[in-house]
Amino acid sequence: DAGVIQSPRHEVTEMGQEVTLRCKPISGHDYLFWYRQTMMRGLELLIYFNNNVPIDDSGMPEDRFSAKMPNASFSTLKIQPSEPRDSAVYFCASTGTSGGPDTQYFGPGTRLTVL
Amino acid sequence: DAKTTQPPSMDCAEGRAANLPCNHSTISGNEYVYWYRQIHSQGPQYIIHGLKNNETNEMASLIITEDRKSSTLILPHATLRDTAVYYCIVRRWILTGGGADGLTFGKGTHLIIQP
Numbered sequence: 001d002a003g004v005i006q007s008p009r010h011e012v013t014e015m016g017q018e019v020t021l022r023c024k025p026i027s028g029h030d031y032l033f034w035y036r037q038t039m040m041r042g043l044e045l046l047i048y049f050n051n052n053v054p055i056d057d058s059g060m061p062e063d064r065f066s067a068k069m070p071n072a073s074f075s076t077l078k079i080q081p082s083e084p085r086d087s088a089v090y091f092c093a094s095t096g097t098s099g100g101p102d103t104q105y106f107g108p109g110t111r112l113t114v115l
Numbered sequence: 116d117a118k119t120t121q122p123p124s125m126d127c128a129e130g131r132a133a134n135l136p137c138n139h140s141t142i143s144g145n146e147y148v149y150w151y152r153q154i155h156s157q158g159p160q161y162i163i164h165g166l167k168n169n170e171t172n173e174m175a176s177l178i179i180t181e182d183r184k185s186s187t188l189i190l191p192h193a194t195l196r197d198t199a200v201y202y203c204i205v206r207r208w209i210l211t212g213g214g215a216d217g218l219t220f221g222k223g224t225h226l227i228i229q230p
Contacts, residue, residue, distance in 0.1 A: 033217055035217075045219070
């Protein structure tokens with residue numbers, strides 16, 4: 001398996017622009033998570049899905065952030081409009097829980113820079 | 116999830132065993148101890164988890180005290196590639212029908228393997 005795939009790996013944009021981050025989870029996994037990592041706040045959970053349905057979005061910082069999972073193999077995290085404080089590394093992770101305790105598999109991350 | 120306390124940094128000589136401590140004095144009976152690590156510029160990586168018995172896999176060993184209030188992750192023969200931030204996370208496993216929720220990361224221990 002290729003593992004969790006994220007794109008783009010790096011994104012540089014200007015304040016006010018829309019940004020879309022993409023994630024392909026490991027095939028067969030039924031949970032998908034979005035995390036954000038900054039120097040100030042560390043790694044924090046933004047939102048997670050189970051069977052394509054959002055379960056907990058309490059970590060989404062503002063209405064400018066939205067996430068979707070239209071099918072089991074694809075999810076997007078959108079920021080509109082973007083702001084410099086959104087600069088961070090965004091990680092996607094997935095896990096399959098059938099049969100045992102969950103362990104999450106993380107993608108390589110998308111490094112977002114908002115100028 | 117119970118709170119964990121880890122030293123901010125540790126050094127270890129290459130080839131020696133690295134012992135990373137974690138305190139989790141408020142752990143509940145249904146909470147597991149998980150360890151993840153994050154190598155620079157990569158996504159976090161699952162290492163090992165345990166409930167109350169000591170555990171070993173190809174990456175590491177996990178020693179949990181009898182009262183479960185602390186644990187130690189052991190990397191038996193540390194290499195330079197083991198330099199990373201190591202996170203100790205205490206969380207429940209949702210037993211009914213499987214299940215998962217997000218990980219809560221602390222600041223972790225920055226382990227530096229010295230040549």
